[in-house]
Amino acid sequence: MSLRRALTRLAACAALACACAGAAQAAGLSGASRFCDSPHELNATEQDHLLRFAAVVREELDASAGSVALVSRSGLDLSRFGIRYSHAALAWRAQPADSVEELNAGAWSARQLYYACDESRPRIYDQGLAGFAMGTDDPALGYISLLRLPAAASPPLQAALLDNPRALHLLAQRYSANAYAYGLAYQNCNQWLVEMLAVAWAGMADGDDLRARAQDWLRAQGYAPEPVDVGSRLLMLAPYFIPLLNLDDHPAPDRDAMRLQVSLPAGIETFMRRRLPGSERVEICHDDKQVVVHRGWSPVADGCVPGPDDRVVPFD
Numbered sequence: 023m024s025l026r027r028a029l030t031r032l033a034a035c036a037a038l039a040c041a042c043a044g045a046a047q048a049a050g051l052s053g054a055s056r057f058c059d060s061p062h063e064l065n066a067t068e069q070d071h072l073l074r075f076a077a078v079v080r081e082e083l084d085a086s087a088g089s090v091a092l093v094s095r096s097g098l099d100l101s102r103f104g105i106r107y108s109h110a111a112l113a114w115r116a117q118p119a120d121s122v123e124e125l126n127a128g129a130w131s132a133r134q135l136y137y138a139c140d141e142s143r144p145r146i147y148d149q150g151l152a153g154f155a156m157g158t159d160d161p162a163l164g165y166i167s168l169l170r171l172p173a174a175a176s177p178p179l180q181a182a183l184l185d186n187p188r189a190l191h192l193l194a195q196r197y198s199a200n201a202y203a204y205g206l207a208y209q210n211c212n213q214w215l216v217e218m219l220a221v222a223w224a225g226m227a228d229g230d231d232l233r234a235r236a237q238d239w240l241r242a243q244g245y246a247p248e249p250v251d252v253g254s255r256l257l258m259l260a261p262y263f264i265p266l267l268n269l270d271d272h273p274a275p276d277r278d279a280m281r282l283q284v285s286l287p288a289g290i291e292t293f294m295r296r297r298l299p300g301s302e303r304v305e306i307c308h309d310d311k312q313v314v315v316h317r318g319w320s321p322v323a324d325g326c327v328p329g330p331d332d333r334v335v336p337f338d
Contacts, residue, residue, distance in 0.1 A: 068161040071337055075308045076155035078315065078335055079166055082304050083130050083151070088176030089115040090183070092169035092215075092294060093132055094287035098159045103250055106321070107167055107287035109134070110212050111154060114180050133183055135214040137197045137266065144197040144209060146189055163326060165307040169291055172300040182222035191232045192217050198268040203247045203283045204237050205271035212285040216240060216293070223297070243297070247289035249281035295319070312336045 064072065083091055091114075094107040111134035132154040138145045158164035171179070182188060198208030203216075220226070220236035220243075229235070252258060258280060261267040272282055295301055305316040307326035315333040316322035328334050 064156075064161055071308060071310065072156045072158075072161060072164075073152060074335070074337065075164065075306070075313050076152040078313045079155050079168070079306050080130060080151055082168055082306060082315065083113060083115070083170070084128075086115070086170040087173040088171045089117065089173075090171055090176040090179045092167075092171070092287075092290065093154065094167040094169075094291070095154065096158055096160075096165040101324075105250070105286060105288070106165055109157075110215050110287040110290060111149070112179070112183050112215060112218065113151065113154075114183060133189070135193065135209070135211040137211075143195065144193060144211075144214070146193060146214075162310045163308070165305060165322070165326070167287065167291065168304045168306070169294055170302040170304065171294075171298055175298050178225070179219070179222040183218060185228075188221055188226075188228050188232065189218065191228055191230070192221065192236065194233070197266060198271065199266045200250070200268065200282055200284050202271040202273070202276075203245075203285045204241060206233055206237070207271045208268055209233075210285060212287060212290060216245065216285050216290050219290075219294070243293075245289075245293050247283050247285050249276070249279075249283050250286075252280040252282060254280070311338075 079093075083093075090112060092110060093113045094110040096106055097108045100106070100108055111132035113130050113132045116129045116131065130151045132149045132151060134147055134149065134154075135144050136147045137143075155164075155166060192214055194206070194209035194214075196208045197210065199210050201208040201210040201213050203213060217233060217236040217240070220239045221232065224236075224239045226232060226235055226239070258269065258277065261269050269277055269282075276282055291303065295303075303317070303319050305322045307314050307316070307322055309326045312326075312328075313335040314322060314326050314328045315335070316329065317331075322332070323329065
């Protein structure tokens with residue numbers, strides 16, 4: 023591998039380290055590390071495009087039969103690793119009984135793990151849908167994937183998701199962007215989410231060993247993230263130079279093969295599709311000219327190029 027290519031992929035590793043920090047940035051947190059720097063300030067046109075993009079995302083969620091959906095967002099460019107979506111959250115729709123004001127009924131929020139830079143630890147964060155959609159690193163090109171769940175699947179998942187003691191008991195003390203999917207030493211944003219699915223679907227009671235029980239259940243159910251192919255011995259040294267990346271939790275055979283099992287949105291979607299075959303997938307993307315709505319399990323074209331059956335919403 024050439025030095026230039028290695029440095030380019032090293033930058034992608036740094037991008038992975040930032041994958042779950044988007045919510046922290048949106049929450050107004052700042053940090054000393056360059057991995058927690060806030061994105062550049064949006065100009066008026068970019069803000070308008072992202073708000074209109076978020077409105078289309080809201081329309082698609084409103085069409086859900088249920089009250090819970092998996093929402094995944096693109097962040098920094100990880101295409102060199104074959105990764106489009108780096109950060110996922112569980113979105114839920116407020117019902118009148120959940121709201122202080124009747125006007126809040128029907129509003130969507132996203133619950134997720136983020137890395138709190140000022141505290142140097144992971145936290146659970148609830149965010150409005152517009153903020154989640156605007157958390158992309160590139161305001162000129164962004165993608166969101168929605169997995170709309172069947173109505174019958176929503177109540178137990180929403181109940182577990184909003185059970186704060188269980189949600190917080192699933193939260194690890196240490197964050198690692200490339201955390202081993204079946205490790206307890208660290209956790210990344212998507213790992214917390216899939217462990218929450220296990221708690222909800224298995225009806226697990228709270229307890230200090232909740233994460234371990236959730237992972238045992240996921241393993242028994244065949245959850246197996248597609249390994250990330252690091253592809254370079256040089257890049258395996260990245261954790262020595264890049265904060266929020268670690269290797270000590272990964273099994274030695276995986277490290278030797280340079281193929282790391284990390285929970286990412288694509289693997290979670292595959293797992294949820296197998297368990298809930300009635301789920302509907304929608305991708306919504308935008309460039310600087312339009313929003314594209316693409317339905318089905320095949321990916322929308324790179325660059326947010328619409329296909330013949332896709333819906334296009336022009337910005338002009």
